Amino acid sequence: MDMPPPLEKPGTHPACARVNEMLGRIGDKWTILAISMLMEKPRRFNELKRMIGGISQQMLTRSLRFLERDGLITRKVYPTIPPQVEYSLTPLGHSIAAPMMQMATWVIAHLPEIEANRAAHDAGTPA
Amino acid sequence: MDMPPPLEKPGTHPACARVNEMLGRIGDKWTILAISMLMEKPRRFNELKRMIGGISQQMLTRSLRFLERDGLITRKVYPTIPPQVEYSLTPLGHSIAAPMMQMATWVIAHLPEIEANRAAHDAGTPA
């Protein structure tokens, strides 16, 4: 088993650290949820907050700011009263849907097996 | 680009919380690295530690224990002196390779664009 393809090996790639950091950011709990909420359609701040549930404004704001900074979402302000802000995925943001769904699908498909393993393991190592 | 399939919507799936938790665990920085190191071939404890670099024994141990508990890796002890322990991916563990590589590939492919966005955004919002 060699590794001539210089591209897709995460651990051996030169930019490994940056890639891993980015994976960590996207893989973040709240970020994943926010992105998946926006996949269907653009949404407003409190709408996201309600849908995600259990997130503080602070964390939602942070997550959205990071996503905006990285160009995965856009923030559109309507200068009405009361103010209205709409967040939507950019094309770049949408492009992450497929790989993200792959992961989610994998988890959904294997969760029962994983939880069975976990239960079995815990039964064998109760102490 | 539609999205009628009633299954793969993370945010709306009934087991959303557990799935999200699992995504968070697998998406963990160290866990990703450990899994990707093991993809190539089984490896020993200190070998992993060296390859990953920057991880403490404690964190490596924890990560490996979790992966073992979930049935993604197996821990094989050779009762030699000095002791030798080999970690390897289970079939379940291997099965996550594809979706994981999808994510990694996406990041690698779009990292330049993302970093450009970031730079542009920071330039426009220096304060």
Added chain:
DNA sequence: CAGTATCCCGGAGGATACTG
């Protein structure tokens, strides 16, 4: 409504020392 500003706490995670 959509944030920003503070305060605060628990736990993630590093460093070190010890053991089988």
Added chain:
DNA sequence: CAGTATCCTCCGGGATACTG
């Protein structure tokens, strides 16, 4: 070598109050 045990630090992230 492959851990376990202990200590300690830092910051992720919740709660709350205030603002445009």
